[in-house]
Amino acid sequence: MKYKSNKGFSHGQADKIGVLVTNLGTPQAPTKQALRPYLKEFLSDPRVVEVPKAIWWFVLNGIILNFRPKRSAEAYSTVWTEEGSPLLAITKAQAAAIGQRCKAEYGDDVIVDFAMRYGNPAIGKTIEDMLAKGVRKLVVLPLYPQYSASTTGSTFDAIAKDFTSRRWLPELRFVNHYHDRDNFITALANKVKAHWEAHGKADKLILSYHGIPKRYLMNGDPYHCECHKTSRLLAEKLGLSHDEYMTTFQSRFGREEWLTPYTDETLKSLPGKGVKSIQVMCPGFSADCLETIEEIGEENREYFMEAGGERYEYIAALNSDKEHIDVLFDIVQENLHGWTVESDNGLRAGLARALGAEK
Ligand SMILES: C=CC1=C(C)c2cc3[nH]c(cc4nc(cc5[nH]c(cc1n2)c(C)c5CCC(=O)O)C(CCC(=O)O)=C4C)c(C)c3C=C
Numbered sequence: 539m540k541y542k543s544n545k546g547f548s549h550g551q552a553d554k555i556g557v558l559v560t561n562l563g564t565p566q567a568p569t570k571q572a573l574r575p576y577l578k579e580f581l582s583d584p585r586v587v588e589v590p591k592a593i594w595w596f597v598l599n600g601i602i603l604n605f606r607p608k609r610s611a612e613a614y615s616t617v618w619t620e621e622g623s624p625l626l627a628i629t630k631a632q633a634a635a636i637g638q639r640c641k642a643e644y645g646d647d648v649i650v651d652f653a654m655r656y657g658n659p660a661i662g663k664t665i666e667d668m669l670a671k672g673v674r675k676l677v678v679l680p681l682y683p684q685y686s687a688s689t690t691g692s693t694f695d696a697i698a699k700d701f702t703s704r705r706w707l708p709e710l711r712f713v714n715h716y717h718d719r720d721n722f723i724t725a726l727a728n729k730v731k732a733h734w735e736a737h738g739k740a741d742k743l744i745l746s747y748h749g750i751p752k753r754y755l756m757n758g759d760p761y762h763c764e765c766h767k768t769s770r771l772l773a774e775k776l777g778l779s780h781d782e783y784m785t786t787f788q789s790r791f792g793r794e795e796w797l798t799p800y801t802d803e804t805l806k807s808l809p810g811k812g813v814k815s816i817q818v819m820c821p822g823f824s825a826d827c828l829e830t831i832e833e834i835g836e837e838n839r840e841y842f843m844e845a846g847g848e849r850y851e852y853i854a855a856l857n858s859d860k861e862h863i864d865v866l867f868d869i870v871q872e873n874l875h876g877w878t879v880e881s882d883n884g885l886r887a888g889l890a891r892a893l894g895a896e897k
């Protein structure tokens with residue numbers, strides 16, 4: 539049998555709507571042994587590394603997978619918690635919170651679950667479970683505010699690949715991005731304002747995003763543009779002038795040029811230009827993870843302080859903050875339009891939006 543049937547399906551079963559929240563994925567443990575398969579899966583994705591297959595096979599298997607797992611495992615062990623990887627624990631909490639909101643609004647009609655693009659819980663297995671529960675309509679929400687082929691595009695590939703093996707496909711809605719959504723920008727701005735209230739302002743707000751190779755931008759990836767738009771809207775909301783904030787790109791991997799300015803080089807150079815206190819936020823990360831906790835919270839702090847900086851503060855990601863869950867639930871609700879019998883609350887919110895009362 540070439541195509542899989544939906545396990546557990548029975549006639550008369552009530553149709554459900556599924557909301558699948560996804561993020562990148564993380565190793566199962568902060569060890570060399572666990573890092574190897576994780577990095578192999580991640581870095582074998584042609585959406586992530588756009589290099590001719592044969593050449594990349596030798597570089598990946600001959601060099602990277604021999605050295606990187608040990609180095610990455612050491613970094614992961616500094617951020618690991620009792621609940622495991624921060625990215626996994628936070629994504630789980632976000633999905634549970636969205637699930638509670640859906641339950642309150644739609645009862646048992648809407649099922650929320652989460653999956654990881656690489657590693658576990660795997661996208662295919664989670665879709666399988668949802669279909670078995672009667673899901674016939676599926677909203678996929680990748681937790682990447684800015685679209686990139688290497689992240690959002692790759693998530694779509696994983697969904698599409700899973701669907702190629704199935705006989706009875708559910709209807710599909712896929713969230714592309716939410717980088718300029720007003721309530722998302724407001725949530726970021728409120729997080730910065732709360733930080734200012736507790737600690738005061740700094741000389742500059744650094745908005746650091748995960749980088750991608752510059753080649754991807756030149757070939758049409760909108761990610762760079764979407765990062766800058768998020769920054770501009772956030773700065774406008776905070777009333778910051780051009781010299782009070784800066785957009786930078788972190789986490790460079792490999793030798794080719796990535797999006798610039800690089801976060802690490804910028805932070806090393808700022809004290810010499812008279813910028814002695816900074817606050818760093820990462821508006822491209824919906825959850826704190828290795829790249830924010832260790833790379834921004836620790837490594838880049840050292841660069842800045844060693845270069846003569848005096849004050850360095852990292853402003854956490856939106857994680858499972860209530861205001862963030864409100865944003866994500868709003869995106870979900872927008873994508874459920876026409877699929878759900880509008881609840882009273884949903885109707886009221888829709889009416890309020892239409893009348894501009896939510897501004
Ligand atoms: C060619 C390599 C990479 C591209 C392109 C890339 C894009 C990209 N990644 C994220 C978000 C995350 N990346 C994370 C870790 C991570 N990223 C790469 C490489 C590329 N990313 C590597 C090799 C790693 C593993 C860590 C390491 O060995 O240093 C993470 C953290 C995961 C965690 O478990 O905490 C996130 C999140 C985005 C948003 C992006 C492009 C827009």
Ligand SMILES: [Fe+2]
Pocket residue numbers: 748789
């Ligand atoms: Fe990455």
Ligand SMILES: [Fe+2]
Pocket residue numbers: 789828829833
């Ligand atoms: Fe990193």
